[in-house]
Amino acid sequence: MNGFDLDPATVSNELFEFNRKLLKSYNTLSQIQEVDVDSTPYQVIYTEDKLKLRYYQAQAEKRCKTPLLICYALVNRPYMIDLESKRSMLQRLLELGLDVYLIDWGYPDAADRYLDLDDYINEYLNNSVHAVCNHADSKQTNLLGICQGGTFSLCYSALNPNMIKNLITMVTPVDFQTEDNLLYHLAKYVDADLAVDTYGNIPGGMLNDSYNSLMPMRLGIQKNLGMPNQLENRESALSFLRMEKWIYDSPDQAGEAFRQFITQFFQQNRLIKKEAMIGEKQVDLANINQPVLNIFGSFDHLVPPRASTALKEHVSSQDYQEIEVKAGHIGVFVSGKSQTQVAPAIVEWLAERD
Amino acid sequence: MENSSLTIEALLDAQKEYWSNITSGNSLKSPEEWAEFISQNQKNMRQDAPQQFSQLLDILGAQSSNFTQYGEALLKQYKAGNEQHLADAVQQFQQYMQQQTSDALMQQWQFPEQFAALFKTHSFKDDLLFENPFISGMKSLLETPVVGSNREYQEQIREAIKLTIEYQEALQEYIKHYNSINQSAATQMLSELNQSDTKISSLQQLHDIWVEAYESAYSQTVFTDIYQRSHGRISNALMQLRKFMQDVRDIHFQSVGLATRSGLDTALQRQHKLRKEMRTNRREVFEMQQQIASLQANASAQMIAELKKEISELKQEVISLKEATKG
Numbered sequence: 001m002n003g004f005d006l007d008p009a010t011v012s013n014e015l016f017e018f019n020r021k022l023l024k025s026y027n028t029l030s031q032i033q034e035v036d037v038d039s040t041p042y043q044v045i046y047t048e049d050k051l052k053l054r055y056y057q058a059q060a061e062k063r064c065k066t067p068l069l070i071c072y073a074l075v076n077r078p079y080m081i082d083l084e085s086k087r088s089m090l091q092r093l094l095e096l097g098l099d100v101y102l103i104d105w106g107y108p109d110a111a112d113r114y115l116d117l118d119d120y121i122n123e124y125l126n127n128s129v130h131a132v133c134n135h136a137d138s139k140q141t142n143l144l145g146i147c148q149g150g151t152f153s154l155c156y157s158a159l160n161p162n163m164i165k166n167l168i169t170m171v172t173p174v175d176f177q178t179e180d181n182l183l184y185h186l187a188k189y190v191d192a193d194l195a196v197d198t199y200g201n202i203p204g205g206m207l208n209d210s211y212n213s214l215m216p217m218r219l220g221i222q223k224n225l226g227m228p229n230q231l232e233n234r235e236s237a238l239s240f241l242r243m244e245k246w247i248y249d250s251p252d253q254a255g256e257a258f259r260q261f262i263t264q265f266f267q268q269n270r271l272i273k274k275e276a277m278i279g280e281k282q283v284d285l286a287n288i289n290q291p292v293l294n295i296f297g298s299f300d301h302l303v304p305p306r307a308s309t310a311l312k313e314h315v316s317s318q319d320y321q322e323i324e325v326k327a328g329h330i331g332v333f334v335s336g337k338s339q340t341q342v343a344p345a346i347v348e349w350l351a352e353r354d
Numbered sequence: 355m356e357n358s359s360l361t362i363e364a365l366l367d368a369q370k371e372y373w374s375n376i377t378s379g380n381s382l383k384s385p386e387e388w389a390e391f392i393s394q395n396q397k398n399m400r401q402d403a404p405q406q407f408s409q410l411l412d413i414l415g416a417q418s419s420n421f422t423q424y425g426e427a428l429l430k431q432y433k434a435g436n437e438q439h440l441a442d443a444v445q446q447f448q449q450y451m452q453q454q455t456s457d458a459l460m461q462q463w464q465f466p467e468q469f470a471a472l473f474k475t476h477s478f479k480d481d482l483l484f485e486n487p488f489i490s491g492m493k494s495l496l497e498t499p500v501v502g503s504n505r506e507y508q509e510q511i512r513e514a515i516k517l518t519i520e521y522q523e524a525l526q527e528y529i530k531h532y533n534s535i536n537q538s539a540a541t542q543m544l545s546e547l548n549q550s551d552t553k554i555s556s557l558q559q560l561h562d563i564w565v566e567a568y569e570s571a572y573s574q575t576v577f578t579d580i581y582q583r584s585h586g587r588i589s590n591a592l593m594q595l596r597k598f599m600q601d602v603r604d605i606h607f608q609s610v611g612l613a614t615r616s617g618l619d620t621a622l623q624r625q626h627k628l629r630k631e632m633r634t635n636r637r638e639v640f641e642m643q644q645q646i647a648s649l650q651a652n653a654s655a656q657m658i659a660e661l662k663k664e665i666s667e668l669k670q671e672v673i674s675l676k677e678a679t680k681g
Contacts, residue, residue, distance in 0.1 A: 005553040114626035189586020
C-alpha cells in the first residue's frame, strides 16, 4: 500500500486531540442555555390561520419606494435568512435601505391536512401581497421567492402579473427533471398519494432524511466527526448550533399541498409545460414579463443550477438577469459572499428598477 | 457543569501516555478513570443540557466512542507492524465505516413500531430475518383458503402477511444496493491507497478518502433506474404496511365506538371544502357589492348630468324669455 503510511505517533496524537476537543465541547455545551436565531425585530401586520406576515423596517435611508415581500419555502423555517447577525441576508437588506416583508407559514397540524396549493398561492400568498401593498401604500410589490417559495412566487406572478413590479427567485427549481436533480430521481417512484393517505401531513423528519440521503456520508459521519472542532469554543459552537437548529426545525407538510407539489412539479414537471394547475387556474410562465433576477448556487445539490437557469427559456421578460453564487443551497444565504455580494446586488438591482 | 481543568489535564495526559505506549509494546492498561470520566461527562451533560442538545449529544457520544475505539484498535495492529497487519487495519476500517452506514440505513427503514416487536429476536442485518421460520410460516398461511365465520379476520391476516413479505423483499433488494455501494467504495479506497502519490498519515485522511470513495460509489448507484425503483419500492412497501395497520386500528376503534382516523379525515375534508366555498362566496359578494356601488354611482352621475342639462336648458329658456320681454 504505497499511499498508506499511518504514523502511530500521529494517530495517537489525533486521538488525544479529538478527545481533548470532545471534553471541551461538553464544557462549551454545558454553558449554552439557548441557541438564539431569528433575532431581528419585526412587527406582524397580517395573520391568517397559521400564517404571519412580518414587517421589518429599513435601517437606512430608503432605496426603494416599492416594498419587498419574501416568500419562503414550506419546508424548514424562514429564519435561515436571519440565523445570526453576521450571517443574516435579511439584516444586510435592511441596512442597505429596503423595507422587507416576510411570510412565516407557521407549523401545519392535523387541521391543515387538506390545505392545497390553491390555498397557499391563490389565498395566503395573494392575501399577503395585498396586505403588503396596503401597509406600504403601494399598488405593487417586489417579490423574492426562496427555493419552493420561488416556485410559488413564479406561479403567483404568472397568475397576477400586475401585482408584481420586479421578481427575484433564489435557488428556485423550475425544470424539476434535470438529469442531475437527485431529489427528483428519488421521488420518481414514490407513491405520493400513498404517502399522504398514510401520514396525512408529511412529517418534517422524513424530508430531512431525504435531504441527508443526497450526500449521506458527507452529511452524516463526516459532519459528526467534525463536531468537536465546531463545538470547542463558544462562538463557533453557537454558529454551528444555530445552523443545526435550523436544519432540524422542519415543519410537517400539509398533506394535499405536498401531494400536488410532488406530483405536478417533481413527477410531471408541469411548470415548464404550462400545465401546472393552482386551483382552477393554469400557470403559464410566459405571463411573467416584469424584470426577473434569478440567483442560484454553483454547488447546489438540492436545486442544481440547471434546474434554476431553465427559467430564462420560459418567461417573456425582456429584462432577465442571473447571478451565480459560488456556494451551495444554503451558502447562497449564509456565506460571506452572500453578505458582501448577494444582498447588495439585490438592493442595487431593485433600486435601478424602482 | 464545569470540569476541573486540572483533573481534565491529568486524565488526558494519562490517556495520551496510554495511546503512545500501545505501539511501543509496553503493556499499559487503559486508565480506568478515563472511560469512567468520559461516560460520567456524557451522563452529566444529558442531565444538565437543554433538551434541544440531547440528540446532538447522542450523536457526539456514539461517534467519538467509535472513533476512539477504532483508533486504539489500529494502534494495536501497529504493534505487530507488518504489511499484512496494515492490510487488516484497512479492512477493519472499512468494516467500521460499513457498520455505521448499515446502522443509519436500518434506522431509516425500520419496521413500523408495532410490527418491530414481532422481530425483536432477529437483527435487521441477520439473515434469519429473511429466512426465518416466522416468514416461512406466514408464506404458507397465504396458501390456506380463506373460509368460515372468521373470513374477514383471516383476510386481514392474509393482507398483513402479503404486505410484510413485500416489505421484506423490498428491504432485501434495497440492502443489496448498499452492500454493492460499500463494496465499490472499499475497492476505490484500496485503489487510492495503493496508487496515491500522497501518503496517508492520519486517521482523518483515512476518513476523508473513505468519504470521497463512498460518495462517488453512491452517486454512481443512485442515478441508476434500478436503484430508484428499489428506493420507490421500499418507500411504498413501508407506507403500505403502516397504512394497513392504521386501517386495522380504525376497524377496531369503530367497533367499540371510538373516533377513527378516517372519520376525522372526512370531517376535515368537508370543513376544508366549506371553507373554500365560503371564500368563493365572500369574494362573489364583495364583487357584487362593488358592482352595485359602481352601478349606483353611475346612476346618480347620470341623474345629476340630466338635471344639470335640464337646469341649463331652463336657464337658457329664462334668458330667452327675458330677452323677448325686453324686446
